[in-house]
Amino acid sequence: MxxxxxxxxxxxxxxxxxxxxxxxxxxxxxxxxxxxxxxxxxxxxxxxxxxxxxxxxxxxxxxxxxxxxxxxxxxxxxxxxxxxxxxxxxxGSPPPGPEPDEDWRTGSAQWAWALRAAFIRHPWAVRIPISTPPAAPNSVAWMERGLACLRETNLGEGEKISVLMLVSGFVRNEARLAFDLQAAAERTGAGPEESMASWAQLLERLTDAERFPAVTAALRAGELSTPGGPDDEFIFGLDRILDGVEALISARS
Missing domain, CATH: 1.10.10.60 (Homeodomain-like)
Structure with a gap:
């Protein structure tokens, strides 16, 4: 036909x-x-x-x-x-596996990192609006691979899909934010260290300890003037999400 x-x-x-x-x-x-x-x-x-x-x-x-x-x-x-x-x-095609003895957390983390790598290869992909559930071949294959990571958990099938949506949404959002920051840096010609230092200096001029005690504490600790590694935020966020899933699985036990 x-x-x-x-x-x-x-x-x-x-x-x-x-x-x-x-x-x-x-x-x-x-x-x-x-x-x-x-x-x-x-x-x-x-x-x-x-x-x-x-x-x-x-x-x-x-x-x-x-x-x-x-x-x-x-x-x-x-x-x-x-x-x-x-x-x-x-x-593209999802990562192979999961291996028979692979635990759900390791598999889910590898799935998330592989999806992030796909976005890094094609940054424009995060600009495409999500208008439909997965229906194309590779998208469904990624869904299958992600759900397979959770096959040995005690989560319901609907909960597994929700976990997959949570993780993929985080990966997509983190990638888009990173690309936006990179584009902004390219427009200004400033590197990460210079951009963070300038932002911290601006906040110091705009804020005070009485009205913004939490921001002031972060400034005094130097957390807003020094950029972390390129993967730090992704690692932190993914670990916290998987911690939450792990807590849910443990509660069901």
Missing amino acids: ATEDNGSGGTGLPASIEAAWGLRERPTKGPRPGLTLTRIVDAAVGIATADGLGAVSMSRVAAELGVSTMSLYRYVSAKDELLLLMEDAAY
């Missing part, structure tokens, strides 16, 4: 997503038989990597591929579908 119509093949998914799952064949009619969904997504990913997500448009992708914009719509009916497929390409 062809992807030239945008109807569902029984899944309720757009034709392009069905094609990503291998449920549809490429169009059998029309120009440029060498054009494929993979080539379209790869071109869009290349544009996002070079110029940012905002540079991606159907016309720009068509120009990169040397085809007409209308020819893309035989494979992808809307830009939102293309963004979903780009995000799925950015994720």
Whole structure:
């Protein structure tokens, strides 16, 4: 069956997503038989990597591929579908495992670090709005891998999904914050140490111990003037989340 119509093949998914799952064949009619969904997504990913997500448009992708914009719509009916497929390409395949003797916490931590690495490879991916639950192949594979880490716990299936949402949301937010701070530093030309020192100096001028005792205590301790390592906040946050999950598992025991 062809992807030239945008109807569902029984899944309720757009034709392009069905094609990503291998449920549809490429169009059998029309120009440029060498054009494929993979080539379209790869071109869009290349544009996002070079110029940012905002540079991606159907016309720009068509120009990169040397085809007409209308020819893309035989494979992808809307830009939102293309963004979903780009995000799925950015994720790539999840890490292998878990190993039979791997405990849930180790597996979940490795899953979180691997997801963070995917965002670091493709920073533009965190700019794609989440408009649907996982439905593309790689996204569902990541979901499967994350849930498998929790298979030996006493959590209910719904709770396992909630844990996965909590961890993935943290990873995504932490990555986006790190990218925003990096972009700000690049605009000003200031390094992390200089930026933190300037911020601390500003707070010292704006605050006083009577109105802002907690901020003053942090300033006096030097915690607001010295940046930590690039992974410190991620390690701290992930550990606290997994501590909470561990407490829930222990309470159920």
